[in-house]
Amino acid sequence: MVISPHPVSPLGLTLSHISHSYDMPSGTRPVLDDVSLDIAPGEFVALIGPSGCGKSTLLRLVAGLETPDTGEVLAEDVLVTEPDPSRIIMFQDPTLYPWRTVRGNISLGLDIRGERNPEAVAAAIRLVGLEDFAKAWPHQLSGGMAQRVALARALINSPRLLILDEPLGKLDSLTRLAMQTELFRLWKRQGFTALMVTHDVEEALLLASRVIVFSPRPARILADIHVNWPEPRHRENPRLQELRAHILEQLETGISNIAAS
């Protein structure tokens, strides 16, 4: 590994009976309904569900940006109450700071902790192939490059858990394919636990070792599918196509159940 010479020790995660709701002017809006989930260290878990069902909310709870109404998030048996650099979240939008250069954005985590480590920054920049853009401003980057910067900015913290909220959702299909490969490669090398929301079933099946399917809001777990097949994975794999159909079916029944009730 370029950034940290040794793979990080991945974080195990336990979500037990999590329910959460938001206060709205019209009353409370339940978003998560008794979600329980055990994630082993080093797993790559993909979360899939209808849009607006509460996936991002779940990720925010895991990151410690919010605390659940009821239930607990445990990271290695320690209650999660606030954010921690061992659990880094990456959003759909790169959310780079426009007043920092590419290098400045990537070194954010180090600045926050008052560390100076130019080699680590250079390594992170190399890792995502942006050597020529180290001094560029974010507005000079393409969407794919910006998301690479966001990835490097996350990885420089050597996270033990990488939380990804539709990280590739806004990229064009070619860039998306390249980034998928990159993400998978990084997960293999770095060895962190990955928790990724995606709306692309195929992407989930290509990258993740486990796919969780959620119901419409308030989110409940509809299916928990272990995807253990040999690598490299291919889209044409008949087993992948089979699982894809199965998951889409789950999603549809979830939606029609809501419509029926």
Added chain:
Amino acid sequence: MQNSQTISEPTRTSAIRTKTGNPGPVPAPFWPWLAGPAWLLAALLTWKLPDGDDFPDTDRFALLLLAVGLCLLILTATRRLKGRAPWALALGLGLGLWEVVQAKFLLLPRPFFGTPQDLLDVFLTDWRRLGDSLFHSLLLLAIGYASGSVLGIITGVALGRSHHVRYWVRPLMRLIGPLPPVALLPLTFVIFPSTRLTGEVLMALAAGFPAAVLTWSGVSAVDPAYYDVARTMGASNRFLVLRIALPAATPQIFVGLFMGLGSSFAMLVVAEMLGVKSGLGFYMQWAQGWAAYPNMYAALLVMSVMCTTLMTLLFKLRDHFLKWQKNGLKW
């Protein structure tokens, strides 16, 4: 080859057409050569035509015109005049015309309309007092504007980040903020022991209010995701305020600083004319009292140079702080 020529043809003709239809501000090659002679002509007229009255410094004014004219010729020869040539030409002609109309033929009512050499004479004889006035104005402005801006930015950040501050400070801001600081002048002369302090307080108020409001609006508009990204990496509240809220709000803050500078200028003049016994405003008031119009114009000129220089400095500062932005207004 053939093809590309037919394609490029229309572009060329249309370019020619726009050029003949609308000759832009770009001067033709001979154009810059007129700037120097215009000043030399003005010098000659000033020197040779008899004065209409007993004016001071006519010869020195002619000398000044001559010197500028020669400089312009050198600049033209070394091709450094460029786009400034039309302005140099117009200024030379304008000064020459002014000299002829007012110093030679006395066409405009005096003493309200002075002559160029009157103005020059003020600078040559009274530069010490003018300089002193400039210094005092700058001092008053610097202290009032700087303290007001800093306090305004701090208040704005606090308003943007804290419920408690919003609860207590917002009503006060709404009560006092929109009031022109000038309206507080009579009151503050009573409250504060010295007129200097009064001037500074009012100037701080004039600068502080726009800075506070614009900073506040900038800080409230910061994308919450900016905070989330930093918080997930363990950022302290201090980091969130100083390294995220402030830079993110900088474009807005500068709008407030520009507005504040404008109202500080206004406040400066009023304060110096009504109470503070020094500075350019006071000088102008005094000159007007003695019907010393050339002195008044000289002070006005110094004041406008001071204001535009400070404005330019602020623009430079902004360009430095906002170099990450794609584009910005050029001053």
